[in-house]
Amino acid sequence: MNEELENLVKDSLNLLGKALNEAITRNDQSDYRTAFICRHARSIYQLGQDTIFLLEASRLDSCPIIVRAMMESLFKLVAAVKKPEAAIQIFISEIDEEIAWMKAQTDFDIAPTIEQLSGFVEKLRAEHNVTSKKKWNTFECADAAGLGQSHYRGEYFVFSKHVHAMTSGILLREGKVGVGHVLQSILFIVPYAAASLAQVVKTNSPQGHVDEAVRLWKVFMKLADDDVFGKMDRVKIK
DSSP, X not given: OOHHHHHHHHHHHHHHHHHHHHHHHHOOOOSHHHHHHHHHHHHHHHHHHHHHHHHHTTOXXXXXXXXXXXXXXHHHHHHHHHOTTHHHHHXXXXXXXXXXXXXXXXXXXXXXHHHHHHHHHHHHHHHHTOOOOOOOOHHHHHHHTTOIIIIIIIIIHHHHHTTSOSHHHHHHHHXXXXXXXXXXXXXXXXXXXXXXXXXXXXXXXXXXXHHHHHHHHHHHHHHHHTTHHHHHHHSOOO
């Protein structure tokens, strides 16, 4: 990586890390929306650090799988920012999915766990007046975040291919998603997460976090326009 790109990666992760530290210090996170947003932002931050570590160690193969998880967290985080009711609804939908999976198991008795989770879901529905039975799958979250067309149908599809042990996915892994593609995705996700978190979660300088994210995006867009990421991927991987 050139120096400008290295600084952009460092500054992006530092921005999200700083916003998270301030959020953790200033909030008890007793409400589900705040906790939901902070947890997904923290996941993005931690996975972003791990991905950069792997790239620096020339261990690219598993990076697309990690970036896919980062993208899923971004979809959910931004959906919760744009739609205040989305956080609790997504959380309930996830538990409903777990319960459905448990009910399909016949090899062991998990009825007490199912009963406990079902009671918890009903309690959440009553407390937060949630009547919707909407299944918040990944596309629904991306669509609510306004990223369904731009990133779910494009970037998420490509990274998803790496997750599944299907022939097409294995062939794609053999062809490799390059370092440039991985970095380009990270540099979109991380500042976006920081700016989104600062819109809802109280920090010491929310506008400062948003302004810094905008600055980083401008640098990112310049590098993209200069085809820096594409050039990295066109370098033959030995």
